[in-house]
Amino acid sequence: MKLTTLQAITLSLIAATACYSSASIPAGIVIHGGAGTIDRSKMTDEQQKNYEAVLADAVNQGYELLAAGGSSLDAVTLAVTVLEDSPLFNAGKGAVYTWDETHELDAAIMTGQDRNAGAVASVTNVKNPILLARAVMEQSEHVMLTGKGAEQFATAQKLELVNNDYFNTEFRYEALKRAKQAQQKLPHQAVIVADPNWKMGTVGAVAIDNNGNLAAATSTGGMTAKRWGRVGDVPVIGAGNFADNSSCAVSGTGHGEYFIRYNVAADICARVKYQGKSAASAGREVIQELLQAGGTGGVIIVDNKGKLSWAFNTQGMYRAKRNHSGIVVEIFADQIEKAGN
Amino acid sequence: MKLTTLQAITLSLIAATACYSSASIPAGIVIHGGAGTIDRSKMTDEQQKNYEAVLADAVNQGYELLAAGGSSLDAVTLAVTVLEDSPLFNAGKGAVYTWDETHELDAAIMTGQDRNAGAVASVTNVKNPILLARAVMEQSEHVMLTGKGAEQFATAQKLELVNNDYFNTEFRYEALKRAKQAQQKLPHQAVIVADPNWKMGTVGAVAIDNNGNLAAATSTGGMTAKRWGRVGDVPVIGAGNFADNSSCAVSGTGHGEYFIRYNVAADICARVKYQGKSAASAGREVIQELLQAGGTGGVIIVDNKGKLSWAFNTQGMYRAKRNHSGIVVEIFADQIEKAGN
Numbered sequence: 001m002k003l004t005t006l007q008a009i010t011l012s013l014i015a016a017t018a019c020y021s022s023a024s025i026p027a028g029i030v031i032h033g034g035a036g037t038i039d040r041s042k043m044t045d046e047q048q049k050n051y052e053a054v055l056a057d058a059v060n061q062g063y064e065l066l067a068a069g070g071s072s073l074d075a076v077t078l079a080v081t082v083l084e085d086s087p088l089f090n091a092g093k094g095a096v097y098t099w100d101e102t103h104e105l106d107a108a109i110m111t112g113q114d115r116n117a118g119a120v121a122s123v124t125n126v127k128n129p130i131l132l133a134r135a136v137m138e139q140s141e142h143v144m145l146t147g148k149g150a151e152q153f154a155t156a157q158k159l160e161l162v163n164n165d166y167f168n169t170e171f172r173y174e175a176l177k178r179a180k181q182a183q184q185k186l187p188h189q190a191v192i193v194a195d196p197n198w199k200m201g202t203v204g205a206v207a208i209d210n211n212g213n214l215a216a217a218t219s220t221g222g223m224t225a226k227r228w229g230r231v232g233d234v235p236v237i238g239a240g241n242f243a244d245n246s247s248c249a250v251s252g253t254g255h256g257e258y259f260i261r262y263n264v265a266a267d268i269c270a271r272v273k274y275q276g277k278s279a280a281s282a283g284r285e286v287i288q289e290l291l292q293a294g295g296t297g298g299v300i301i302v303d304n305k306g307k308l309s310w311a312f313n314t315q316g317m318y319r320a321k322r323n324h325s326g327i328v329v330e331i332f333a334d335q336i337e338k339a340g341n
Numbered sequence: 342m343k344l345t346t347l348q349a350i351t352l353s354l355i356a357a358t359a360c361y362s363s364a365s366i367p368a369g370i371v372i373h374g375g376a377g378t379i380d381r382s383k384m385t386d387e388q389q390k391n392y393e394a395v396l397a398d399a400v401n402q403g404y405e406l407l408a409a410g411g412s413s414l415d416a417v418t419l420a421v422t423v424l425e426d427s428p429l430f431n432a433g434k435g436a437v438y439t440w441d442e443t444h445e446l447d448a449a450i451m452t453g454q455d456r457n458a459g460a461v462a463s464v465t466n467v468k469n470p471i472l473l474a475r476a477v478m479e480q481s482e483h484v485m486l487t488g489k490g491a492e493q494f495a496t497a498q499k500l501e502l503v504n505n506d507y508f509n510t511e512f513r514y515e516a517l518k519r520a521k522q523a524q525q526k527l528p529h530q531a532v533i534v535a536d537p538n539w540k541m542g543t544v545g546a547v548a549i550d551n552n553g554n555l556a557a558a559t560s561t562g563g564m565t566a567k568r569w570g571r572v573g574d575v576p577v578i579g580a581g582n583f584a585d586n587s588s589c590a591v592s593g594t595g596h597g598e599y600f601i602r603y604n605v606a607a608d609i610c611a612r613v614k615y616q617g618k619s620a621a622s623a624g625r626e627v628i629q630e631l632l633q634a635g636g637t638g639g640v641i642i643v644d645n646k647g648k649l650s651w652a653f654n655t656q657g658m659y660r661a662k663r664n665h666s667g668i669v670v671e672i673f674a675d676q677i678e679k680a681g682n
Contacts, residue, residue: 115602115634121572122487142571143598146463147488149570229490230483231462238579238604257484261456263579266604267611274615293456 026306027066028323029207031059031079033089035253035298036201038316040332051088051318052329058082059320059327062205072207072215072249073111073134080107080130080217083203087169089318090201092128095167095221097176103167105221106234107133112214112245112304119235121146127160130219133235135159144235167221179225202234204241204251206302214249214304216241216265223256232256238266245304247272248279253317254297258290268301279303283311367647368407369664370548372400372420374430376594376639377542379657381673392429392659393670399423400661400668403546413548413556413590414452414475421448421471421558424544428510430659431542433469436508436562438517444508446562447575448474453555453584453645460576462487468501471560474576476500485576508562520566543575545582545592547643555590555645557582557606564597573597579607586645588613589620594658595638599631609642620644624652 033055062079066072084092095103107129108119118137121144126132135157136145145153154161202220209215218241220234233240233256240256242265243249250265259265264286271282279301287299291313298312300319308321312333320329374396403420407413425433436444448470449460459478462485467473476498477486486494495502543561550556559582561575574581574597581597583606584590591606600606605627612623620642628640632654639653641660649662653674661670 110602117602140569141598142569143601144572144577146570146572149568153569227490228481228483228494229487231485231487236485236577236579237601238577238607242604257482260484260578261451261458263583263604263607266579266607270608270611270615274611 025208025210025212025304026324027063027208027210028302028306028308028321029059029062029066029075029079029205030300030302030308030310030321031055031062031083031203031205031319032251032253032298032300032310033083033203033318034201035312035314035317036296037314038318038331048331051331054083054086054088055318055320055329056327058205059322059329062207063322063327066207066209069210071211072209072213073109075207075209076205076215076217077109077130077134079205079207080203080219081128084128084130084219089203090221091203091219093167094169094172094201096172096201096224098222099180099225099227101176102164103221104226105129105167105219106231107217107219108235108237108241109133109137109217110215110237110241110243110249111137112243112249115244117143117237119144119237120150121231121235122229123147123150123154124164125151125161126154127162127166130217131159132157133217143237172224175224202240202253204253204300206243206249206251206300208249208302208304208306212245212304214243214245214302216243216249216251218251233259233264236260238263240265242266242269244269244273248301248303250283250299250301252297252299254290254312254314255295258293258295259297262286262290262293262295264290264299268299272303279307280309280311283309287311287313366549366551366553367665368404368549368551369643369647369649369662370400370403370407370416370420370546371641371643371649371651371662372396372403372424372544372546372660373592373594373639373641373651374424374544374659375542376653376655376658377637378655379659379672389672392672395424395427395429396659396661396670397668399546400663400670403548404663404668407548407550410551412552413550413554414450416548416550417546417556417558418450418471418475420546420548421544421560422469425469425471425560430544431562432544432560434508435510435513435542437513437542437565439563440521440566440568442517443505444562445567446470446508446560447572448558448560449576449578449582450474450478450558451556451578451582451584451590452478453586453590456585458484458578460485460578461491462572462576463570464488464491464495465505466492466502467495468503468507471558472500473498474558484578513565516565543581543594545594545641547584547590547592547641549590549643549645549647553586553645555584555586555643557584557590557592559592574600574605577601579604581606583607583610585610585614589642589644591624591640591642593638593640595631595653595655596636599634599636600638603627603631603634603636605631605640609640613644620648621650621652624650628652628654
């Protein structure tokens with residue numbers, strides 16, 4: 001096949017752009033599996049190894065996809081589905097129980113290149129809610145679908161459906177029973193927030209690919225014993241999930257109500273974009289301000305130069321990152337220095 | 342009754358603070374009743390007068406409350422309930438129809454002092470959704486409640502409930518029939534967005550009180566013929582509604598999906614806070630960028646010095662504002678210069 005001059009120029013430009021991009025912007029990915037009270041003394045070595053193995057698996061699968069030239073959007077989607085399929089994290093298979101002893105899941109995804117986004121709230125029968133959020137972004141003109149309507153859309157999109165009891169796990173059911181006992185004392189609240197463990201969980205991934213495009217994905221089962229159709233920060237674009245190629249991509253985990261009120265993910269990006277701060281500094285600032293306001297949690301961030309970082313104000317955050325420098329997998333707060341974060 | 346010294350000092354301080362505040366920060370309020378294609382040639386003088394009368398009534402009731410020393414939170418709540426109770430606007434009584442010929446309403450409210458917020462999505466039987474959003478903010482530990490759960494909370498809060506057919510109006514039903522006819526051609530979309538009139542609507546108010554506290558409130562019936570549990574920007578804090586005493590308060594109206602992706606309300610406040618821009622300039626910038634991305638709509642803004650402004654990229658926006666300088670009520674784009682905006 002002979003190329004026209006225009007085709008040849010176009011191909012050269014694509015090649016040049018690819019070379020430039022891969023040389024200047026290192027592909028990378030950061031993931032989290034929730035932040036909260038993670039007591040080292042209460043975790044056995046075997047439990048710790050199990051968590052670390054899934055985190056490593058998720059970050060490695062995402063990074064290998066990036067290294068093979070895949071997009072950041074595909075990488076965060078893949079990493080989050082790995083975490084959703086594990087019973088260890090409060091998302092997908094491991095989702096917590098609602099007050100009514102069912103499971104209602106939320107997820108969101110966003111691309112930094114065009115700031116397109118998709119979010120779903122309160123879905124009960126979709127195996128991987130992150131795939132539904134992505135379908136909303138790519139296959140509808142909408143950003144946010146909820147409840148039964150979102151499930152009808154999932155059916156139309158031929159996504160894998162499951163019975164709600166697919167999400168049943170014994171240890172989450174025990175957590176619900178404890179939460180309900182405590183809740184008797186505060187019947188006017190939709191959920192107890194006194195025990196930080198009940199609101200821990202949420203998984204997420206942020207990545208940058210060889211083309212310099214950012215993406216963020218987040219998925220959660222919400223708060224244990226939630227009722228009244230409570231929706232947290234995950235499907236609220238700008239609160240728990242945000243991506244903008246002009247600054248950074250962020251996925252959050254923590255006390256959702258504070259993440260919404262403080263517009264956490266978008267505020268980190270705004271400080272980078274408008275104040276010229278590093279993404280790591282902006283992340284630390286916002287998470288510190290969140291704590292001062294009474295909110296606990298953490299974020300993972302990748303900026304548009306490929307710098308990976310995280311910040312959290314809790315005892316621990318399940319987390320991992322990988323780029324050309326290698327892989328880091330951590331759980332506790334006192335490990336944060338080792339990462340040179 | 343004799344005063345103790347401490348009581349006397351306290352009273353003096355309160356009086357001094359009140360004088361200082363009212364002298365330096367003028368109380369003010371801005372409202373909107375939706376932005377979109379508003380064709381002057383298709384509006385009779387009587388119709389125009391009807392719209393202007395409700396806008397004037399809402400802004401006057403809100404301002405009189407502020408002038409009597411009331412809070413910005415009470416003022417925006419009152420102004421929005423006036424607009425919700427009118428059949429002219431797409432919120433409360435005048436809410437549009439869903440695909441299934443019912444009505445699903447969304448609302449959000451936020452205070453700038455403590456950045457507390459409340460939001461509800463897809464409620465069908467609450468006469469004034471803005472009162473439910475406020476109850477979520479003040480009477481629960483949550484920010485966002487949806488659907489049946491939000492309605493159970495409304496019942497528990499003893500809010501005024503109505504049958505869904507309370508929201509029926511003949512002219513909205515005609516709009517639904519036209520939307521459905523067009524929709525047959527695009528069955529994969531949850532709603533048609535080709536006709537700007539179908540997504541026009543939403544009401545809102547922003548205000549500053551004598552204490553310098555900001556508040557924002559927004560309420561909508563959503564998009565005509567919406568399905569799949571579509572949620573727009575209104576209950577997404579940071580997208581269609583935001584308030585922060587360190588910058589400004591914003592209420593938006595327009596193509597909700599773009600308002601979510603561009604984090605419109607919070608981005609305007611971020612430019613004021615981090616770039617030192619005037620609220621009016623920040624509003625114009627963001628609304629211009631929104632248009633470049635393909636999104637239509639508008640915003641009303643009050644900054645923390647009491648400056649009132651608005652910006653929109655459509656043919657018109659139902660709007661009014663009032664402070665010590667007087668009242669302005671406008672509908673069409675070509676009126677905007679008159680306001681000295």
